[in-house]
Amino acid sequence: xxxxxxxxxxxxxxIIFASRIGDVTLGTLRHVLMARGHKSVAPLLGFFxxxxxxxxxxxxxxxxxxxACYIAWAGGxxxxxxxxLLIEEKIALGLQIIRIISHQDCEELITKLQSANHxxxxxxxxxxxxxxxxxxxxxxxxxxDPIIHIIQKYNPDAFYSIEDIRDVNRGVxxxxxxxxxxQIFSSKK
Numbered sequence: 001x002x003x004x005x006x007x008x009x010x011x012x013x014x015i016i017f018a019s020r021i022g023d024v025t026l027g028t029l030r031h032v033l034m035a036r037g038h039k040s041v042a043p044l045l046g047f048f049x050x051x052x053x054x055x056x057x058x059x060x061x062x063x064x065x066x067x068a069c070y071i072a073w074a075g076g077x078x079x080x081x082x083x084x085l086l087i088e089e090k091i092a093l094g095l096q097i098i099r100i101i102s103h104q105d106c107e108e109l110i111t112k113l114q115s116a117n118h119x120x121x122x123x124x125x126x127x128x129x130x131x132x133x134x135x136x137x138x139x140x141x142x143x144x145d146p147i148i149h150i151i152q153k154y155n156p157d158a159f160y161s162i163e164d165i166r167d168v169n170r171g172v173x174x175x176x177x178x179x180x181x182x183q184i185f186s187s188k189k
Contacts, residue, residue: 013072020076028084
């Protein structure tokens with residue numbers, strides 16, 4: 001009488017699934033860190049990403065006929081991407097520029113942004129429907145939501161767009177508590 005092989009059909013696929021989540025999450029974070037200029041941490045993440053990957057691949061090759069391992073591999077890949085992006089959103093590294101365009105009076109909005117210690121640059125411009133003010137402010141990604149709240153409160157009809165910035169030189173920024181893994185080991189070496 002054959003007994004069910006729990007290790008090969010349940011435990012091993014679960015190990016592969018969890019490991020794949022780990023290596024893909026590390027890969028996602030590595031790509032984000034490289035894109036944001038944090039070159040010193042990316043090789044360390046890459047080392048562990050590939051180490052986990054090669055261990056998993058060797059296990060799958062030993063179980064070439066085990067379809068459960070293939071499903072675990074694919075499921076772990078999908079979940080690893082999702083978890084990596086969730087973690088990236090939580091640590092929210094980097095800077096973004098917010099462009100606010102309004103045809104209304106913006107003085108209260110500008111004052112509120114400046115009182116929150118966000119540097120602003122204001123430009124008079126011509127929009128599709130007449131004169132507008134363009135307000136530019138560079139902020140840490142962690143501070144985006146409070147700024148959006150300020151815009152919606154003090155100039156709810158304003159158009160705004162947000163873009164990533166790789167690097168800046170000087171500027172007025174609100175104080176932050178650093179965190180985010182000490183802004184991924186402080187410098188962008």
